[in-house]
Amino acid sequence: MKAPIFISQSNAFVQAARKAEQAKAEAAKKAEDDANDVSKGQYGDLPIVGSKDYKPFPQKRYTLHSTSKIPDNTEVLIRCDVANARSQSAKLAFLNLRDGLDSIQAVIAASETLSRQLVKFASTTPPESLIDVIGVVKETKEVIKSATIQDRELHISQIWVISKSVPQLPIQVEDAEIAIPIEGAGEDQKGESGRPLVALSTRLDNRMLDLRSTLNQAIFDIHSGVNDSFYEFLKARQFRSVRTPKILGSPSEGGAEFFEVTYFGKKAVLAQSPQLYKQMLIASRFKRVMEAGPVFRAENSNTSRHLTEYTSLDLEMEFVDHYEEVMFLIRDLLHHILTELSTTYSRQTERVRQAYNAAPFKLPKDSKDIPILTFSEGITLLNKAGMEVADDGESDINSTQEKKLGDLVAEKYNSDFYILKEYPLKARAFYTFPKGGELDAKYSHSYDFMMRGQEVLSGAQRIHNHDMLKARLDALGVPIGAGLKDYVDCFRYGCPPHAGGAFGIERIVLNWLDLKNVRLATLFPRDPSRVTP
Amino acid sequence: MKAPIFISQSNAFVQAARKAEQAKAEAAKKAEDDANDVSKGQYGDLPIVGSKDYKPFPQKRYTLHSTSKIPDNTEVLIRCDVANARSQSAKLAFLNLRDGLDSIQAVIAASETLSRQLVKFASTTPPESLIDVIGVVKETKEVIKSATIQDRELHISQIWVISKSVPQLPIQVEDAEIAIPIEGAGEDQKGESGRPLVALSTRLDNRMLDLRSTLNQAIFDIHSGVNDSFYEFLKARQFRSVRTPKILGSPSEGGAEFFEVTYFGKKAVLAQSPQLYKQMLIASRFKRVMEAGPVFRAENSNTSRHLTEYTSLDLEMEFVDHYEEVMFLIRDLLHHILTELSTTYSRQTERVRQAYNAAPFKLPKDSKDIPILTFSEGITLLNKAGMEVADDGESDINSTQEKKLGDLVAEKYNSDFYILKEYPLKARAFYTFPKGGELDAKYSHSYDFMMRGQEVLSGAQRIHNHDMLKARLDALGVPIGAGLKDYVDCFRYGCPPHAGGAFGIERIVLNWLDLKNVRLATLFPRDPSRVTP
Structure with a gap:
């Protein structure tokens, strides 16, 4: 019985050594990245609101709803939810931002003044996280069908997480946007997107996420x-x-x-x-x-x-x-x-x-x-x-x-x-x-x-x-x-x-x-x- | 054991005969009274509101509260409670009428056009009964301290009971107008009127009357x-x-x-x-x-x-x-x-x-x-x-x-x-x-x-x-x-x-x-x- 334990322990030592090496390499990479990051201090996880380290933004705040009415090219600070995030490339990401019944598409595009690190941070922010964003509202030519505000986009320059969600959700809020399945038709019905419809009982079990749907x-x-x-x-x-x-x-x-x-x-x-x-x-x-x-x-x-x-x-x-x-x-x-x-x-x-x-x-x-x-x-x-x-x-x-x-x-x-x-x-x-x-x-x-x-x-x-x-x-x-x-x-x-x-x-x-x-x-x-x- | 029952039964026969005689005499007296009653059809118990026999009054209705503001000598129809009733003589009675926070003194005085029968009916209406009254609002010279409307009286010409109270109340609403007794001072405290104060538990047991107090x-x-x-x-x-x-x-x-x-x-x-x-x-x-x-x-x-x-x-x-x-x-x-x-x-x-x-x-x-x-x-x-x-x-x-x-x-x-x-x-x-x-x-x-x-x-x-x-x-x-x-x-x-x-x-x-x-x-x-x- 003793031998396997020794083997396992010596394995653990080897693994620990490897990990330490890896961590060192990652830290070095991060330091280099940080040094190259033109957007440093423009994104990240904020300290918990209410804690000593939290500092309010000095800017005037807007509501997401109000962005549908303000002049083109206005810079705004908004608190809202990330409904979803997707990266198109290392240089471009889109977020869907939500607040109450309203949503707007946000664009994060790498440039001389905006780093790929910021793009990555934005595109990997877990949906349902609450964020503060700073950006410029721009009128668009195409109609943006995925948002309720369809003639504007928010071009993000700063993104800060106020309260982060875990990445795995028991139900998707998007699924809660669809009518409940018809009674008696079984639970394997599919919605328009082709995803299975979430049954009422599952929605009610996860009511706190379900209720976030518009x-x-x-x-x-x-x-x-x-x-x-x-x-x-x-x-x-x-x-x-x-x-x-x-x-x-x-x-x-x-x-x-x-x-x-x-x-x-x-x-x-x-x-x-x-x-x-x-x-x-x-x-x-x-x-x-x-x-x-x-x-x-x-x-x-x-x-x-x-x-x-x-x-x-x-x-x-x-x-x-x-x-x-x-x-x-x-x-x-x-x-x-x-x-x-x-x-x-x-x-x-x-x-x-x-x-x-x-x-x-x-x-x-x-x-x-x-x-x-x-x-x-x-x-x-x-x-x-x-x-x-x-x-x-x-x-x-x-x-x-x-x-x-x-x-x-x-x-x-x-x-x-x-x-x-x-x-x-x-x-x-x-x-x-x-x-x-x-x-x-x-x-x-x-x-x-x-x-x-x-x-x-x-x-x-x-x-x-x-x-x-x-x-x-x-x-x-x-x-x-x-x-x-x-x-x-x-x-x-x-x-x-x-x-x-x-x-x-x-x-x-x-x-x-x-x-x-x-x-x-x-x-x-x-x-x-x-x-x- | 039988004898007393027979006696009692024959007693009952005698009593019944006497009662019948009494009733006959009373009916005769009532018929005479009715014939002499100039106010017949101006007072009484109305049929239950909602029953076939109930007929609405055609007049405009006033609230008791509004009588404090209307011109002298206005005739009004009011629905309100009898707070108390007292007869001064066979020809004169006073009622205290109440509605919400307001009260007014009403006078019923026998005259050529108002019978003693009406005076008697008014003065014997049990307190807490709900009535419809018709009368004339008159300004007074003295201040009427027993009512909240202190500069007017209602001179009643008709009085109709909408919903009659039983004469014996478990608590008097007047007593509920007084602050509850001080805790620990026993239940035999007396109010200003000299009547014993009603304890909180008694008031709460009879909350439906208690709550009627102003x-x-x-x-x-x-x-x-x-x-x-x-x-x-x-x-x-x-x-x-x-x-x-x-x-x-x-x-x-x-x-x-x-x-x-x-x-x-x-x-x-x-x-x-x-x-x-x-x-x-x-x-x-x-x-x-x-x-x-x-x-x-x-x-x-x-x-x-x-x-x-x-x-x-x-x-x-x-x-x-x-x-x-x-x-x-x-x-x-x-x-x-x-x-x-x-x-x-x-x-x-x-x-x-x-x-x-x-x-x-x-x-x-x-x-x-x-x-x-x-x-x-x-x-x-x-x-x-x-x-x-x-x-x-x-x-x-x-x-x-x-x-x-x-x-x-x-x-x-x-x-x-x-x-x-x-x-x-x-x-x-x-x-x-x-x-x-x-x-x-x-x-x-x-x-x-x-x-x-x-x-x-x-x-x-x-x-x-x-x-x-x-x-x-x-x-x-x-x-x-x-x-x-x-x-x-x-x-x-x-x-x-x-x-x-x-x-x-x-x-x-x-x-x-x-x-x-x-x-x-x-x-x-x-x-x-x-x-x-």
Whole structure:
């Protein structure tokens, strides 16, 4: 056993000696190179920003986006990402530089004042590294198709790495620029470039790189835009931002779809929605409330439409005489949100729809032209189109029928957004106000908002009268347990008539862009089999 | 055993006969009264709004608030609450009517055109009922101290109950108008009116009535105002609204203070903060992110400062050269929020401070005048004031020292808001950037924001370099388990230098108003012993 060890050790000595020799030769070469390097001090790895050795550049900074508008031949300092780098020869390299939705082609050409060493450094900078570059923006004659800024190039004179990426990436950001593979078609589909399409699960596992794609930057600009337009519209209409608790002592809304939390040795549950709390706030005279926050559903469904955690845009408000006062306000709200998306976020919308080959969204200019149909009228449309559905006051329409109805309405009224109201009472939650206030009513004061035939908001007038609520709960056989008692009690002390609704923010994004999977509209989606990253 | 039953039954027959007689007499009296009632059809209980029988009033509606500004002798229709009702005689009653922060005195006086029956109905309407009233607004000579509108009265001609309260309330809203009892002084303290003060726990148990007080309406106007100013300031500075997951596969930030969730038979945990996710988004090139949402802390502390669920106002952003770029932006943000509270919400602020006998909040006009001290300078101030605290790079200051330092700074700089920066590295989380980037640094690139000597925001530059982060984790002996792996990995692929922070919204409200307990700044507070309502 001893002999091989000695041999191996003596081998190691020989190898070490050789390496030392090699290193010496390389150092000598480098010293010579350095001496010949006219670009010394014009490139390299900067010390970590925040460390003692880091020194700011004195120049004015530009954004990559601004280079599309500045005069020809302007010298700029820009911080951006290396999307990719390729060397054409020892004297010429091209980089694709990226910042948000924008990209520009950069040229590094060796010359009397720019060394081959700089060209080499630039062309070997790993993609996804963050850099500071100094260069001159020049107009080009040819159209540069590989960048979003197609009539300019950046001629680099200095390149400094701020934060370097490792060379091997688990997924390529370029691959994340392509629409996800079609479900069921297997994972060996190829994109236009001929490279295999990266499956959704792989993208989500590497979400931090996936999100860098302009496709995802656009989706989450829009996500943020929905949130912001929701908020701004309601704020201007005196809605108050509220925060309702997510940890509840007991489940409140019935069903088994809640998550259990261990709460100091006891059991608590996660809120499935702010529903009962926002109503309690109306009873507390909060008049108009809004909340954008997480809701939790323990549904064991692995479909393209379900998440176990998502963002609910909730609102609830008093009305004076008729619940449609609220329905109209929500109609104007969604119309406002979508108008914002089609104007302020047109570039982002275009980027995603192009990738997903999505049709434009038909939206009437005036919110008063949004079609409003009763549930019965919807059924009649479906029946006329040959789809047999009963209007028996017992059953809701299913998602296939909903989709079909969406198509029929879009065709008839030229709108991908419509409202279906007066759902069967039996198809709605216990707190829904029966049509005309009659306990045995067939229909209810309720409404769903549809985009491309999918529900994006569900809402209704709520029962504000204690005796009526009690009678409904009795009729449905719902016991007033610990989770409902405070809620039911609060209607004893006088409560304004009120109505409201809740949007799924992801549903709006999904249907606006016609994405294929709700996970694509969620930063870090949660489903029964995914709780990371 | 039989005999008493027969007797009792025959008694019942006798009683029933008597009752029938009584009822007949009352009906006759009522018929006579009705015939004599000149106000018939001018008062009563309206059918439930939304029911078939409900009919809207044709008149224009006014808000109670608007009555303070309209011409003398205007007839108005108003929806509001009955705060209280008292009859002076069979011919004269007074109501106190309330809507939001406003109240007005109403007079109902019998006359040739207004019956005693109407007076009786008005004076017996249970407090907290919601009503529609028609009346004439008249200027008064005396100051009406019991209402916020002190120079007008409403002379009622019609009164209709929209939603009636039961006569017995678990707590009186009037009692909720008074500051909570001082801790430790027992529950038998008396308010100015001589009535016992209602304890905090009783108020929270009956939060839906408690929240109707103008005191709470004001607090939650301010709560909403903090949220809204946070959002608007950052939105105008290109921050993106994001939603990070609240259900995590494994705890990420260390410590044992997380809640466990049963997730489809497996264990998951609730997020203690969006910290790691907002950093991952920065690594994903989101540039500037903000999130207002719930965070969960399983701390078994029943103090006046701790909640197990609260609202965190989080932000994180790239910077170019120095982390103080971010610190200054956050300084301007908090200055903006507080300026908003002192202007737009001055009435609400006044209402609460008066109840809690709170001193005004000293706020420099210009955010550049907000004092910024290093931790060391803070310690020096404390030492000079005779409080012995070590600046040994090991220990943080405790809350007593913080409070004292707040007083010293307020005195020296005339500001109740100041920033303490460069905390000892050992007193901060593992991801905090060491001063000058040196792993063994005594201090760090960190900051806390203080209001009245209490921390309302904690923040720092975060380590954006993978090797530095790895070295810090190794030095601290923190294993890179499942909860940290994705986070640590994301710094391999290039990451912009960044910093951020998180406000507790309740802390801002608490210290702005100098409330005594963080629960008062939370709609439905959660602590180890409270998960309801």
